[in-house]
Amino acid sequence: MLTQSDPEVTKCYNPATGEEIGRSKLHSVDDLKLFISNAKKAQLAWSSLSINQRVDRVIKIRDYIINNSAKISEVISSDNGKTKVDALATEVLPAAMAVSYYCKNAKSFLKDKNLSAGNLFLIYKRSKIVRIPYGVVGIISPWNYPLAIPFSEVITALLCGNGVILKTATETQLVGLLIKEMIEYAELPKDLFNFINLPGKVAGDAFIENGIDKIFFIGSVQTGKYLLEKAAKTLTPVSLELGGNDAMIVCDDANLYRAANGALWGGFQNSGQSCGGIERIYVHEKIYDQFLLLLKGRVENLNVEIGNDFNSDMGCMTTERQVETVTHHIKDALDKGAVIYAQSKIPSGKKYKNFLPGMIITNVNHNMLLMKDETFGPVVGVMKFIDNGEAVRLANDSYLGLTGSVWSRNQKKAEEIARKIQAGVVTINDHLMSHGMAETPWGGFKQSGWGRSHGKFGFDEMTQPIVIVKDLLSFTKKQLWWHPYNQKVYEGIEGLLNLLYNKSPFQRIINFKKVLSIIPRIFKK
Numbered sequence: 001m002l003t004q005s006d007p008e009v010t011k012c013y014n015p016a017t018g019e020e021i022g023r024s025k026l027h028s029v030d031d032l033k034l035f036i037s038n039a040k041k042a043q044l045a046w047s048s049l050s051i052n053q054r055v056d057r058v059i060k061i062r063d064y065i066i067n068n069s070a071k072i073s074e075v076i077s078s079d080n081g082k083t084k085v086d087a088l089a090t091e092v093l094p095a096a097m098a099v100s101y102y103c104k105n106a107k108s109f110l111k112d113k114n115l116s117a118g119n120l121f122l123i124y125k126r127s128k129i130v131r132i133p134y135g136v137v138g139i140i141s142p143w144n145y146p147l148a149i150p151f152s153e154v155i156t157a158l159l160c161g162n163g164v165i166l167k168t169a170t171e172t173q174l175v176g177l178l179i180k181e182m183i184e185y186a187e188l189p190k191d192l193f194n195f196i197n198l199p200g201k202v203a204g205d206a207f208i209e210n211g212i213d214k215i216f217f218i219g220s221v222q223t224g225k226y227l228l229e230k231a232a233k234t235l236t237p238v239s240l241e242l243g244g245n246d247a248m249i250v251c252d253d254a255n256l257y258r259a260a261n262g263a264l265w266g267g268f269q270n271s272g273q274s275c276g277g278i279e280r281i282y283v284h285e286k287i288y289d290q291f292l293l294l295l296k297g298r299v300e301n302l303n304v305e306i307g308n309d310f311n312s313d314m315g316c317m318t319t320e321r322q323v324e325t326v327t328h329h330i331k332d333a334l335d336k337g338a339v340i341y342a343q344s345k346i347p348s349g350k351k352y353k354n355f356l357p358g359m360i361i362t363n364v365n366h367n368m369l370l371m372k373d374e375t376f377g378p379v380v381g382v383m384k385f386i387d388n389g390e391a392v393r394l395a396n397d398s399y400l401g402l403t404g405s406v407w408s409r410n411q412k413k414a415e416e417i418a419r420k421i422q423a424g425v426v427t428i429n430d431h432l433m434s435h436g437m438a439e440t441p442w443g444g445f446k447q448s449g450w451g452r453s454h455g456k457f458g459f460d461e462m463t464q465p466i467v468i469v470k471d472l473l474s475f476t477k478k479q480l481w482w483h484p485y486n487q488k489v490y491e492g493i494e495g496l497l498n499l500l501y502n503k504s505p506f507q508r509i510i511n512f513k514k515v516l517s518i519i520p521r522i523f524k525k
Helices: 029-048 051-058 060-067 069-080 084-110 148-159 170-185 200-209 221-232 256-272 288-300 320-335 388-396 411-418 455-461 487-501 505-523
Strands: 009-013 020-025 113-115 125-133 136-140 163-167 193-195 214-218 238-241 246-250 278-284 339-343 359-362 379-385 403-407 425-428 463-471
Touching (some): 020 170, 029 193, 148 214, 170 193, 221 238, 278 388, 288 339, 320 339, 411 425
Parallel strands (some): 136 214
16 A cells, blocks of 8 residues: 555646545556566467457446446546546547447458459459557557547557557546556456556656557657657657647638537637647638627636536646646737637635636737647637638648638538648537547647547557468469569560550550460469
């Protein structure tokens, strides 16, 4: 048992109140090295099981989620600072749906895929793609969605036959320990899954230097770039899901009430601490004032209380450092001429910590940090646009491209705009929800990431393809192009090239004879 004097622990605090709520054993790099070594051994036996056998084990995790949903929501809320409703709706429910979807589709996703012949000449070659697990994958996840973000990667990795080492953020250790409890409930092979508590500044290096087979990192652009550079030295595969600076485009024919409610949800859910949340809103000039009034009323009526209050619409920020970042972005915008158009109330009193009001900022431009960088807080900048072309240009004027949204009653027009947005996910008349859809790939353009998670794409990221080619003419002695060489072989192969692709029927007939002349060599010793 951990004691008060034990230095080898991480103390866990409720970010809304500052009270200590638990402790997590601090591991060493030597512990990680042992975890990886043991997981590699366990993974060999696990991957040898059939997909159905692996599914039978993993599906039990859903039972744990269903039977302990209240407990899980409570832990997420107290560890991260979001509301219980938020925790249940955006983390617990999607986790249960993810287990169901992945277990249902694992067999088809991992099924051998036969390839059609590329041309008539090689039709006797039969090829298939076989997916094999990487071995042991390392998952490094952030504090903003401490359950939902790593959970899909853990489940898909296990179903694909991998071992897993999970490192969650220092700020949300209790959720990490809860994930460990979930996995253990499924009674998987010993050492196949391990949870490790390492400081973020050493975790990435330690994973790579101790033989991890692939890394899945979800976090900042800066750290993602560092890991990619580090991994290049050992050619360790890396999948990155990094920051977002998502744009919301509100067309002149949008349902304004839905759009305003959607902006409230996408911009202020989880206190704006969502990489796929709304940060920039572009509104057609015809409906700009009306939209702002609707959004103003909703933001000013946000009920912001302590994070575990069922009636609270928005919780607190998870870290003081992020509070400082958001405050800095707001000050930068105000110094450059922006205006706070509306804001919510926040709890008062010394017992409350890390609360920021929801804010609407107007008179913004792309020279402000608020609009060009990831703010990651409960604040949105709102600009007007003249036409759809300008809206697309503004939305794409970012080095990030994770998600975006288009709001219009005209689905066809909305999709035409969506196809021009440089982002990994674009939703129409909604925002910040596709991460909860297990079937939809998740990932971004530009500096928002590298690779995809979730759905079939997520399974592909957890496996490597082997191409197996069978020869139906293996009873022959050699291929046409094998040794020994002579002029007749050259002319025969040249004839094959013309037979396949020369546009002249006459030339094809002539070259067909050349090909026939070398066919007998495949039967000769």
